Amino acid sequence: MDTKVFDCAEQALPRVCFERPPAIGLILGSGWSQVLQTGQAYARVAYADIPGLGAGAIAGHAGELVFFERHGVRVAAFMGRRHWYEGVGWEALLLPVELLRRMGVPRVLVTNAAGGISPHLQPGSLMIIRDHINVTGINPLAGPVVPGWGPRFPDQSRLYSPELSALLHRAAHAAQVPLSEGVYVYAPGPGFETPAEIRAYAGMGADAVGMSTVHEVTVANAAGLQVAGLSCITNMAAGICGPHLSHGEVIEQTAKSAPVMSRLLDAFVGQL
Numbered sequence: 001m002d003t004k005v006f007d008c009a010e011q012a013l014p015r016v017c018f019e020r021p022p023a024i025g026l027i028l029g030s031g032w033s034q035v036l037q038t039g040q041a042y043a044r045v046a047y048a049d050i051p052g053l054g055a056g057a058i059a060g061h062a063g064e065l066v067f068f069e070r071h072g073v074r075v076a077a078f079m080g081r082r083h084w085y086e087g088v089g090w091e092a093l094l095l096p097v098e099l100l101r102r103m104g105v106p107r108v109l110v111t112n113a114a115g116g117i118s119p120h121l122q123p124g125s126l127m128i129i130r131d132h133i134n135v136t137g138i139n140p141l142a143g144p145v146v147p148g149w150g151p152r153f154p155d156q157s158r159l160y161s162p163e164l165s166a167l168l169h170r171a172a173h174a175a176q177v178p179l180s181e182g183v184y185v186y187a188p189g190p191g192f193e194t195p196a197e198i199r200a201y202a203g204m205g206a207d208a209v210g211m212s213t214v215h216e217v218t219v220a221n222a223a224g225l226q227v228a229g230l231s232c233i234t235n236m237a238a239g240i241c242g243p244h245l246s247h248g249e250v251i252e253q254t255a256k257s258a259p260v261m262s263r264l265l266d267a268f269v270g271q272l
Ligand code: HPA
Pocket: 113, 114, 115, 116, 187, 192, 193, 209, 210, 211, 234, 235, 236, 237, 238, 245, 250
């Protein structure tokens, strides 16, 4: 890991971000940044102006870091993320988590769009990630130990904080948003999965599949942040129904689900 990339990125942020650490970081995946209610932001930085992060080109990822206060809670929101399949290296993928750690932010909510595997999920369902399965064979903690990212062999038995999950459930109840829980399987992308892969993942205990999130969660947990994860199910996974999958369908479903995603995120911030 080239930690000099992280140093340069840190220097590009306004000092106020470090002087008044947010209570939570949000790393928002496909379709989620558009629904976040920020009110008046006290700082904004375009990804293109953060060395090592850079503006991605994935539809549904806004490419901006926004600091705002809502319900009396300070929030740092990364509007969009980089993905392994973009070939940009670990530093770009992990910069949001590392910047949050350097700011002293104690907790992070990581969101994504995902394909539903479990018959209990439908397009439009929102799912708390209870645990994950990493089938990519890649782990951002491989290589020399990075200072601040915990010990060589971090415990993985409670990656997702039950306290934050309870707050998400409470927020869902208050906002009258149906919310389930499940296991997320991390597939490398960028191709969607094959029907045979999805059958295998179902057998392994996965409820939903996606191409992100797990690398951020792995490092955030190792670095001592409390972690929560949230998926918007945008389609049924390959082979479950319909012959075609497309990113257009993913974006279309997040647009349809925008009101509930927005209410849930806002109520969650209000619970902190
Ligand atoms: N597979 C992988 N990633 C996804 C999917 C899917 O079906 N839907 C949204 N992101």
